[in-house]
Amino acid sequence: MFKNLFKRNKKDDKNNEVKLEKQDELDEELKDDIKVDESKHKTGFFEKLKQGLDKTRKEMTDKIDGILNSYSKIDDELFEGLEEILVTADVGIKTTMEIIDKLKERVREENIKDPEEIKYLLKDEIKRIMTQSGGENELKIDPSPAVILVVGVNGVGKTTTIGKLAYNLKMQGRKIIIAAGDTFRAAAIEQLEEWGKKAGVDIVAHSEGADPAAVIFDGIQASKARKGDVLICDTAGRLHNKKNLMNELNKIFRVVEREYPEAQKEVLLVLDATTGQNAISQAKVFNEVCDITGIALTKLDGTAKGGVVIALQSELNLPVKLVGVGENIEDLQPFNVDDFVEAIFG
Ligand SMILES: Nc1nc2c(ncn2[C@@H]2O[C@H](COP(=O)(O)OP(=O)(O)O)[C@@H](O)[C@H]2O)c(=O)[nH]1
Ligand SMILES: [Mg+2]
Missing domain, CATH: 1.20.120.140 (SRP54, nucleotide-binding domain)
Known part of the structure; x- marks a missing residue:
């Protein structure tokens, strides 16, 4: 069902093409069925975005x-x-x-x-x-392996987004591993473990208070050993002090660079749409501290502040890559400018 949500890599597309070619025997009726299913899915998806907005x-x-x-x-x-x-x-x-x-x-x-x-x-x-910035709204995770570092202040929806994303990517047939890099509270690790279970993906965790960079290190080793396609890393969102945040994130980035140079890197900043202009300020601070490659904008359902997407993309040149439209595991969508504008203006 989620096969088409995120673009697969070229190799897989080729494989799919080859498979489709071999399906010549497949009678026309069956092909029509497949087409109908896809369009239904696309409609449901767009309706959900429209509802959220x-x-x-x-x-x-x-x-x-x-x-x-x-x-x-x-x-x-x-x-x-x-x-x-x-x-x-x-x-x-x-x-x-x-x-x-x-x-x-x-x-x-x-x-x-x-x-x-x-x-x-x-x-x-x-x-x-x-x-106009020409930024890519697609997650850069192909070809594998890839690392997605998920950053953002507390409560914006990092852990929830990781759970949903892990599920989505797994449904496409990718091997996903999650690293529980928010070691600040035991509850944060447990919450991520719950999501790991729901999504059916492996999670690498240490105990509360452990060094986040050490957790990410272990996540990378696990991902290599188990031939993971995407390693998704949670991080703590304490923004009490910019220097601390910078130190903590930089340590994690150094570990990733050193241990996994071959991996594609996404630094996904999670922002809560309901906070409006505050989300923009957070984006500015995080962008100074690290190179954000994309935004996951959560809680777009139930807020009138969806216009913040426009400011993020134009003012800050940060491509919105994912949007959260609810609390369930299926409530995450890849972002696309045309769909967004259509959903708002109809
Ligand atoms: N309505 C709605 N709630 C969300 C969404 N994403 C996250 N949440 C809720 O936001 C709260 C904080 O999420 P959490 O993942 O723990 O945030 P974290 O502190 O950044 O890890 C939870 O109650 C989530 O259910 C979303 O897209 N829509
Ligand atoms: Mg969390």
């Missing part, structure tokens, strides 16, 4: 529709109204200004008179601003 859509698109309907001509007041809606939806001042300036420019250049047309321009501009 319900509140954001109300906060943003419904209000935008309201304002566009109430104006008969395009003027400064209309732009101010739009600006306010975007800022309230946590798109961020800088990104909002960039979008509005571009809208004004296009309205002038394209001689647009009807407020209704602004909606399409806006959708277009949001897509453009989110893709």
Whole structure:
């Protein structure tokens, strides 16, 4: 079922192609069945994202529709109204200004008179601003082996995201090992062990208070010995002091570089969408401390602050790679700009 969520590596794609070619004997009827299943799955997936973004859509698109309907001509007041809606939806001042300036420019250049047309321009501009950095929204885990270091402050959803991700990747047939690098509290290790059981993947853990870098070291050895495809590492999220955080993370990075140079590396920053602009501040701090390669944005369900995705992608040039849309094991999705913009603007 989860085969198509994350892109497989080229080699596997080739294998699949070869397998498909050999399926010539497979009668047409069966092929049609497969197609139907895939499209059903894609729809369910998109619906879930749409549902998750319900509140954001109300906060943003419904209000935008309201304002566009109430104006008969395009003027400064209309732009101010739009600006306010975007800022309230946590798109961020800088990104909002960039979008509005571009809208004004296009309205002038394209001689647009009807407020209704602004909606399409806006959708277009949001897509453009989110893709202009050219950042890849796909997890960089192929070819294997790969290491995903999961960082972020306490409570944002690191452990939950690791559990869901491990499950997703395992369902694609990858060998996954989790390293319990948050050794600060015993409960954190137990929580991860629970997720490991649910996802059906191996976990490497030490006891509370152990050196996180030593846990990651063992995780790497286990991953090599068991021919793991992806090693996913939890880390402690204590942000009480930037220097401490930097020291702890740097020690882990050094171990990974030294012990697993052949592995692809992802440093995934987990952010809680419900915290809005605070998530942006966290991203700035972590980006100074280490090279973040992607964002996992959690709790997109039930928040009206989904606009934060736009700011992360455009202002900070950090590609959002995964989004959490619920607490269950299946509630994690790969992020894709087109789907996101469609889910918000419909
Ligand atoms: N609604 C919702 N809750 C989430 C999501 N991701 C995580 N959570 C919840 O956020 C809380 C903190 O998660 P946890 O993984 O322990 O955070 P950590 O401290 O960063 O490891 C838990 O109650 C999770 O169930 C999500 O995508 N949606
Ligand atoms: Mg945790």
